[in-house]
Amino acid sequence: MSAPDAVPSAQQPADPSAVDPADYPRKVLFVAGAGRSGTSTMAGLMQILGLHVPQPEVVADETNPKGFGEPAWAVEHHDRLLKEAGVQVSDSRPDAWFETGRVSTREKERITTAAWLESHFAVSSELVVKDPRLAWFLSLWRVAAVRTGATPVFATMLRPPAEVVGSKQTYYKNRLGSAHLAASWLNMLLHTERATRGSIEGGDGSARVFVRYADLLDDWTKTCMHAGETLGLQHVLHARSEQIRDGHRFVDPSLRRVTQSLEDLGLPKRLHDLTADTWAELNKLADPGGDTPDVHHNLDQLREAYVELYEESEAISRSSVVAAEQAVRRELKGRPNAGRPGGGSAAAAPAAPVGDLADRIPHGLRAAIPPSVRRGLRKAVGKTRS
Numbered sequence: 001m002s003a004p005d006a007v008p009s010a011q012q013p014a015d016p017s018a019v020d021p022a023d024y025p026r027k028v029l030f031v032a033g034a035g036r037s038g039t040s041t042m043a044g045l046m047q048i049l050g051l052h053v054p055q056p057e058v059v060a061d062e063t064n065p066k067g068f069g070e071p072a073w074a075v076e077h078h079d080r081l082l083k084e085a086g087v088q089v090s091d092s093r094p095d096a097w098f099e100t101g102r103v104s105t106r107e108k109e110r111i112t113t114a115a116w117l118e119s120h121f122a123v124s125s126e127l128v129v130k131d132p133r134l135a136w137f138l139s140l141w142r143v144a145a146v147r148t149g150a151t152p153v154f155a156t157m158l159r160p161p162a163e164v165v166g167s168k169q170t171y172y173k174n175r176l177g178s179a180h181l182a183a184s185w186l187n188m189l190l191h192t193e194r195a196t197r198g199s200i201e202g203g204d205g206s207a208r209v210f211v212r213y214a215d216l217l218d219d220w221t222k223t224c225m226h227a228g229e230t231l232g233l234q235h236v237l238h239a240r241s242e243q244i245r246d247g248h249r250f251v252d253p254s255l256r257r258v259t260q261s262l263e264d265l266g267l268p269k270r271l272h273d274l275t276a277d278t279w280a281e282l283n284k285l286a287d288p289g290g291d292t293p294d295v296h297h298n299l300d301q302l303r304e305a306y307v308e309l310y311e312e313s314e315a316i317s318r319s320s321v322v323a324a325e326q327a328v329r330r331e332l333k334g335r336p337n338a339g340r341p342g343g344g345s346a347a348a349a350p351a352a353p354v355g356d357l358a359d360r361i362p363h364g365l366r367a368a369i370p371p372s373v374r375r376g377l378r379k380a381v382g383k384t385r386s
Contacts, residue, residue, distance in 0.1 A: 024125040024234040026150035033157035035132035036167035038213030043069030043130035050235030052124035078133035092183035094307045104140035113144035135192040153231040154196045159213040162262045178265040190303040210285040
């Protein structure tokens with residue numbers, strides 16, 4: 001672990017107090033990655049080092065006792081957009097990116113998002129926005145940041161997929177199964193990498209880093225200062241010794257409470273191999289000089305292989321989709337007063353809540369049901385999307 005005052009002296013003036021933070025150029029750090037991959041730790045450290053997390057924040061709970069580092073508005077914003085797109089937070093469908101991309105291009109949403117960012121630049125010139133849902137809307141946020149005159153930069157957290165899956169199952173009581181969660185990790189990371197690649201291909205001054213969660217816990221000062229240098233985060237480069245000490249108190253190596261291997265998940269072989277190969281390639285991006293065209297090419301091939309695997313799996317699982325659809329229709333048909341205007345007699349038993357019916361179908365099957373069918377089922381129960 002680096003000493004508490006281990007801030008690269010070459011990156012700060014002889015008298016750091018002479019630097020006026022108000023003169024720092026506008027920048028927004030977007031912390032992306034799968035949930036339970038260390039995004040909260042990264043955002044929390046950036047906040048300690050001086051970046052501003054727009055308030056109010058999501059309140060800490062037993063799943064994340066040190067806090068999430070998430071602006072509550074951004075979380076609510078993403079929740080609404082995901083519902084409109086018909087996409088789940090841990091969606092494994094490659095087509096889900098098309099749906100969220102379609103929502104992200106709406107001018108109304110771009111104006112709203114940019115206005116929200118603009119309001120928080122009154123507090124600080126460097127903001128940090130983090131939410132596990134963020135990756136679905138990176139294009140929306142990139143446009144919003146540029147419209148406010150800010151440079152968007154990206155930090156994507158990397159944690160072994162087996163640990164991400166285990167942590168979700170432990171802390172979120174996730175019932176979706178290891179295969180689905182591993183597939184959703186693949187879908188999220190492969191497309192997030194591609195979406196942030198423009199930050200090194202374009203000329204808008206944006207940049208990106210990939211950060212291993214293990215590196216952050218082992219030596220957070222070295223890891224954060226590397227991110228600060230690469231992304232040009234002035235608050236990090238000019239951090240004071242008391243902030244470094246606060247960071248040491250914040251980081252707890254025992255935060256890595258779930259440890260298991262990919263073999264422990266018992267995944268289908270092709271999914272196992274794709275996950276292992278993707279993890280190996282993503283790790284290269286976190287190495288110095290590792291963000292190379294060769295790695296990009298390999299990840300493009302892996303993304304294409306995952307899309308192919310998903311399409312094949314979807315094609316042979318149509319019977320499960322049909323069975324799920326029929327189960328819902330039978331459930332609806334058996335509901336008291338179903339289809340009867342006026343609600344029937346007062347003695348009739350209360351109808352089961354729509355949410356209860358949907359929860360009886362595994363998410364993997366719900367996600368695979370064609371949108372037209374889902375809309376028809378929602379219409380049948382009088383529940384439509386706004």
